[in-house]
Amino acid sequence: EVQLVQSGAEVKKPGESLKISCKGSGYSFTSYWIGWVRQMPGKGLEWMGIIYPGDSDTRYSPSFQGQVTISADKSISTAYLQWSSLKASDTAMYYCARQKQQLVYDAFDIWGQGTMVTVSS
Amino acid sequence: DIQMTQSPSSLSASVGDRVTITCRASQGISNSLAWYQQKPGKAPKLLLYAASRLESGVPSRFSGSGSGTDYTLTISSLQPEDFATYYCQQYYSTPSLTFGGGTKVEIK
Numbered sequence: 001e002v003q004l005v006q007s008g009a010e011v012k013k014p015g016e017s018l019k020i021s022c023k024g025s026g027y028s029f030t031s032y033w034i035g036w037v038r039q040m041p042g043k044g045l046e047w048m049g050i051i052y053p054g055d056s057d058t059r060y061s062p063s064f065q066g067q068v069t070i071s072a073d074k075s076i077s078t079a080y081l082q083w084s085s086l087k088a089s090d091t092a093m094y095y096c097a098r099q100k101q102q103l104v105y106d107a108f109d110i111w112g113q114g115t116m117v118t119v120s121s
Numbered sequence: 122d123i124q125m126t127q128s129p130s131s132l133s134a135s136v137g138d139r140v141t142i143t144c145r146a147s148q149g150i151s152n153s154l155a156w157y158q159q160k161p162g163k164a165p166k167l168l169l170y171a172a173s174r175l176e177s178g179v180p181s182r183f184s185g186s187g188s189g190t191d192y193t194l195t196i197s198s199l200q201p202e203d204f205a206t207y208y209c210q211q212y213y214s215t216p217s218l219t220f221g222g223g224t225k226v227e228i229k
Contacts, residue, residue: 045165105153105214107170108210114164
């Protein structure tokens, strides 16, 4: 079964760092782009960026460039989303998702279950 | 960025109704459009891609159409399990593969 399994919910303080993960299984992890999508409480979906685990080619939305880091470790089929200094406004559900085809830009056909990040003092 | 405008933002409908949701792009996106369904507390689910191609396992009551800047998701006969929020997404142009604002389909 093709699936993405994300790490568990996090509660952090402003200014702290955080790295959440997304582990792929059931397919060739290095051959499909993985993306990250933010959903703030009660709001819609926002595309953050994508990474190609085969060579770590990464593309960011301008809204998130410099605010987060997307990375991947192909040896363990895991993608990451990282913050160096969290803000309260980073409180949201974060989803990883696999692009449907081996194209640079495509729809997301497989989604992780989501990781809730809460940032509060 | 290409802006995606969905309408309506919400609608009320009854089981068996035909429902249509529209997504308009700020520029042509050459059918590079996906539709997702999201239920409360769950991850989105891909319904259609390339504007009109049904994802495997998705019921045939869901269909998509459109071209250029205007696209439509139609549910031919609304079922109880279809009450959810629906999003469109363009994947034609970067720097951001933008989603529409969502349409919440509620029970009438």
